[in-house]
Amino acid sequence: MDLNILWFWIVGFLFIGYFVLDGFDFGVGIALPFIGKDDTDRRILINTIGPIWDLNETWVIVAGACLFAAYPEWYGTIFAGAYLALFVILLALIVRGVSFEYRHQGKGEQWTRWFDWMIFWGSAIPALLWGAAFANIVRGMPMEQMTAGGIDTTGELLFNFNYTGTFFDLLNPYALLGGLTTLALFFYHGLVFITRKTDGELRDRARQAATYVGLAVAVLAIAFLGWTVVAYYSVPTLIFALLAVVAFVGSWLVNLKGMDGWAFGLAVVTVIGAVAALYSTLFFSHGGEHLLMKNLTEGGLDMTIYNGAASDKTLGIMSWAFLVIMPFVLAYQAWSFWVFSKRLRRVDFERKVDAVEVEHEPATA
Template sequence: MDLATVWFLAIAVLWTGYFILEGFDFGVGMLLPVLGRRDVDRRVMINAIGPVWDGNEVWVITAGGAMFAAFPAWYATAFSGFYLPLLLILLALIVRGVAFEYRGKGDTDRWRAWWDRAIFWGSAVPAFLWGLVFANIVRGMPVDADEILRAGLLSLLNPYALLGGLTTLSLFVLHGALFLTLKTGQPVRARARTAALRAAVVAVPAGAVFLVWTQLAHGKAWTWPVVAAAAAALVAGVLLALRGSEGRSFACTAAAIGLASVTLFGSLFPAVLPSTLDPAYDLTVANASSAPYTLTVMSWVAVVFLPVVLGYQAWSYWVFRKRVTREQIEPVPAYGGGGGQGSGPASAAE
């Protein structure tokens, strides 16, 4: 296996980690106006992801950086061709991050309501658009001989890509709801369980149709078992949620997202961006990669620093593993003096 293939696999792992970890973050953000009937419950939800949401976003930064360094042609063509949806994703993530930090800096319901809307849309927009972008990458785009992607916005809004967006949106809502059942106390925990079962009504059929469509149109022979395993994990997650097995149901939806990502990247390989104009114009692992020296240097850097990053993130999840309850939320949210929102253990999210 050459280094270009190794880095394709590494990038696939980075994106998979991002979808699994940031997926439940997005789900919690989208559920904020649904489950948080009172401000104290919304604060419970935000504090549940408060210690980890910004660390989860490191995965997408690393994935984008790895694409830029290992496959510059792939990075340049994809990021220029998908400029508008990626710009919207970036703006949404910025607004979402600002909302987490500024929500607790004012002491009025109107102030918090505006930032709650920002968290909702800052979660919903990327959740949908990531599915749309990756579905279009797997489907193929009109890449010409000069490695220029000649496509307008309307060409991105095809039925397969829209289904991909609906799949990621609904799957992240389900994943986020199950995370809340695992990480919060009552009454948010009970409401999250109900929301998970309702989200499954959309996520299960949408995910099943999207995976089968992907397999029939673009898949390889070896990805059939992966598709079957992803579908089984998704259904198992819902059944376990019905039984109240919170940890295992969350693990199953994480596995379903991971296996769905394997299906997408497996369907791509050895291409990284297929051309719908002519297969000869496909960007592949071989013709889109950097020089061997660059890949070698990157590999040594990854060997040294990747275990450190993974270890730190695992440690942070372990430290903040306990449930967040109403009793842990200070009763008087205020900006400034004692008893304010900014003085709790997860104040970074507030």
């Protein structure tokens, strides 16, 4: 098997897993100020992802590490071109994680509300910027290349690539539309996750909000995926885009009927289809060159899965490590979801508050 092709799809699998898992985490954080009417509601919302959010977030670390090891030129060029956006994503993720831990440490409504808004922005900003970043990868970036010496597996010279554009080159209409699409999609993904994890009025508010947010997702997704299919057409891209659209329509309809598990499951398929449509565009379109990134510089060399990859020996070692470790990761992820699958009820949180107040009530004569 061609290891370069294998690792292209392994990296894609890891990023798809990250967007599926951390996507609903982002959605819950975005929903916090909109459907959390009081502190108890917001505590319930945070606890829907409390046991699993950090495990979900580790997928981006693994994906980034594999990207660095398998395709160092791709990794370096992306970070050189989008370093400010990626730095903001990293900062937002740190702020969100800190807020989860410190929200309950202080006293007073102002303290908790301050951290609630930090959770919101720490979720909304990455949801927006990840979509813009992947859209720019599909669209391509201006690069220059220099001969690095050595020969790749196809017998061609190896090159080093350097980003030559500016930050504002990344703020193109296609990328901005991609960012708005992922922002709305992750918001919807989080809302249907909330309906799966809560009950009572909070569950009803989440379902109603998902109905309205779903309309925005439909408009944005059709526009963005339609643009992608037309501009970068390939049969797999079209199939994955249609899968995302059909799954989303199904999720929206069963959400109206209160079928929470089906709504969330189809939302997962929607995210998988949408990200796979973008990712497969690199491999199957652009003349079938199996690109990592198209060079927008006139006459410039495109970065492919061969001239942007690590050595065959490196890819071989990584393949064995992935084969051994990944089954344990998936098993632990599945076990975590099973253990924490119970719905969260408001009455249980109110009882905890009452117990704390009784415990700290001053003694009277």
